[in-house]
Amino acid sequence: MFTSESEIMLTILVSTVLLLFFCGVVIYFLFKYQRKRYSHQQEVFELKESFNKILLNSKIQIQEQTLDHISKELHSNIGQLASLININLSELLHKTEEKEIVIETKALAKSLLSELKSISTALNTDYIMKVGFEKALKNELNRVSKTIKYPVNFNVKGNAFSLGPEKEIILFRLCQEVINNVIRYAQASEMNVNLDYDNDSIKLAIEDNGIGFDIDSVKKNREKNSSTGLLNIEKRAKVINANVNIVSKINYGTKVSLLISR
Template identity: 30%
Template sequence: MNNNDIIYTVVFAALAILLLIAGVIITIFIAHRQKTKQEIEMAQMQLSYEKEIRTVEQEVQEQVLANFSSELHDNIGQLLTLLRLQIEQEKLDNPNDTKFAGMDDTLEMTINQVRMMSRSLNSDFIMQAGLVKALDIEINRLKQINSIQIHWDSDHSEPHLSKDQRLMAFRIFQEMLNNTLKHAKAKNIYITMKGDKQQFMLSVKDDGIGFDLNSVMNNGANGLKNIVKRAGLAQLNCDILTQKGGGCQYVIKNF
């Protein structure tokens, strides 16, 4: 074998090695792209699955709430109305009996509370009346609680949200208020809503004890996680701003 043959052999061997290396690199690159594509598809499927589950859960929940709303309005409301009629009859039959004094106002307040609660549980009413009206009714109901002051500020503009977003925003609002009343030990709750143009913002702020958000989120806090997750599935943003001794503020918005 002469020198030229040796050179050709070395060159061909080098080319073969380079081609082999290139083939391996291309194979790894293609495999990586396929894996990435599969991971993206799996993530999208997981998100779609979670949305479907949430949709079913929401439908079941709304049906249960609608049934409970109907029960409150049709049965409990009628019983309270009957009780008021009976009291009025007793007052006519016994005009000098003072034991019924003051019952009218308490009973009327109870009937109004049941009526407002029934509306707040009924998703059809929320859709027909709008988010602003639904919030007004819920806040007026809460104002009957003498142990806490409710401050309500709104531009009274119905936000440009889809049906699902309006309903989800209202249910999240109820959950935020429930958390505040249950845990915050606050004296004041400040509720603000702006729905002008294409921007929507709903804020619930309190002057309570606050908490360490990271610590609470890392140790369960299913209620808070559920609020954030439900907002995300409705394509709304949810921020929780709090610190120990500094109260807490929930903000949901569409931007």
């Protein structure tokens, strides 16, 4: 009887050990499978992110080539035509009695030529690389301030440093996108641009006192309304690893803040 009970206890003990061993093996292989699956998903995600970044970089390069081509066309072709118009008007001035009209038209042609030159410069990638981001942004703000006829304040703090030509070109185009949105939609009476060099990073803020907008609503409906402004800003910021924050309140204006590391 004692022997039988011992055998039963031994059988139970061995069965328990075997069951625990089997459960441990199952848990081990499940853990290993989940880890391998997670690693695979991570690799797929990284490959997808890498592909999207390469694709976005290619699109930006194509855009830069297109803008550079437009810049040269404006300068060489349309600019020359505007110059010829001005020359012909000078000739006409000596042969007509309507001198005031000709003089006024000459002034308009001169303004057109000046504006074409400014736009050509703003689109020219080589120019941005040559003068650097800060000066290119200052020139762009000077150009648009003549068009919008309200104050554009540009404040710079800290010791300037370069982010490198590629980053600076993308950052400049991003700023152009924001400034263009302010001009087109904000209905503002003032714009403030603050550039702060802080050790190894740049803080940039573009703020207006316009009508503002509902950010959540715009993001939700941007595909439906074919709105690409915010999307372009986010995409360009992503390419240069910049943190972008957009704060807007209806009737209180909008502020776009960027933080970019070297």
